[in-house]
Amino acid sequence: MADPGMMKEDLTTSEPATPRLNLDEPMFDQNVYMGRAKHFLMVTNPLNVLLSNAQLDEAKKLVQLYREGKEPAGTSNDEVWTAKYRYDSAFHPDTKEKMMLIGRMSAQVPMNMCITGCMMTFYRTTPAVLFWQWFNQSFNAVVNYTNRSGDKPIPVSQLGKSYALATVGAVGSAIGLNSLVKSAPPIIGRMVPFAAVCAANCINIPMMRSAELANGIPVFDENGHRLGNSKKAAKSAITQVVISRIFMAMPGMLLPAFVMNKLDKGTFLKRYPYLGAPIQVSMVGIMLLFATPMCCALFPQKSSLPVSSLEEDLQTGIQKRGGGIDRVYFNKGL
Template structure:
């Protein structure tokens, strides 16, 4: 993010009002803009120069060039380290990176092998995205990373296989209801494992705390309570994002297979499924990302007692 560029002058968070949900939606639509995947090293170098000029007072007010530079950095680099996030794991690549694995998981008639493979692929991608974009206050060891990865994959595959065995055995349920429930099994697996995934991959933050800052932007300490809220909201945002993507396309596809797609080739049905997933993903992503602000205030009394008596650089509580 642009905030990784040093300078004495604070940057405006966004050209939009982030205190409102609509403002955050518009902001998130910018950072998840897939055209930002075309950002080059030259673009990033120029963007850093523009942002640095603003932070040192050489640019007095935000210009269109400033906002474009900020968009390049916000969608491409990590806010803590300033390093470029690997391309498939950037927010601007979110929909495209998830498209193939989502299509795989939502393919009707997957057997045990197919279910295991696509759940593994999805959780592998999630782990990579979470790791690449995690708060860098504390780094996770390779052993911790692999242990948590194994747990997330196990949770995902366990839920998917468990529900696959339960749904066909349900009694007093119509065949159509069983069909719909079967199509929603990937959603249940993704949501369950997604929550486990986030808390495992970012558990280090909860154990050791994340940095909290005063109103001047100066760090005043670490807080486990703030970390729990931050990671919890991240997990919830994953659920909010997954719900429409994993629910709407399969339900529409069931309807289409009984109508317009009846008797059509597997290729045609797969193409229709891909289109439904892509359209839903691009439409809902900014709404899911915008639910919670990236930085937010918390009353000091809700933090650890050792932070209650802290003073800022102006010797104010």
């Protein structure tokens, strides 16, 4: 018969169970900028575009099994995190639906490097400006819809209005500014596409998400319990996204402009003019590879506001719940 003392000693010295991962939070600390940057570096990884539907569905299945504590025996934490980031790269955080490929954040670098590079290469003629600004706003409309905050569909009429206004704003800004800077130094003309993109972002994103401004977006307590909808949270979320998008475009649209302006003054592009577009597109791609995650990380994805800054009726409802809730949390969108 085993000695009870020995049994007691064995119980106290046994290895503790491995703590479960919290898949409701990113792998990296979101309270610090570098943690958010690492998180978005994985979310926006262009290689995720190459994942098949089968691989994405498999990642979703593993995440669901892990949440239920039913993952296959021997599954490592690294495998779970890989599955989680693959899942996050393709599935909307609120609707849980698989997002269209070109609207995913992992498609931002390859898509934007081509569109932005061409906007900056073919900016001198009106037909080229019209086409590339229209093409860019068509892509932005898809991205803004795909990465909206909240779980309510956007009406088709609202989509059309937002798309039309943003396209008119971008094209009008580009053509108007081009006419104003004709006698200015060439480097000023190269800045026009960036100014047009900034103007379009200030129109397109709020318009595309105007239903959120009208109806509010879901807000939660720190434990994920839904507390209601807030228009002020929607305003905060959209403002953060507009700022992030403008800063995201800045390196890829300004730094290459100076480099190409310098090359234009030399003999290299005169001898090899066909290399202008590939060089510009490549530079934009390199800039976006880093600017996209770094600018997405300017604000936490799970943003927050003090309860005192919310609508009065929502404040009253939260106070009635009790529990000392002083902040609410919401998905700001991307």
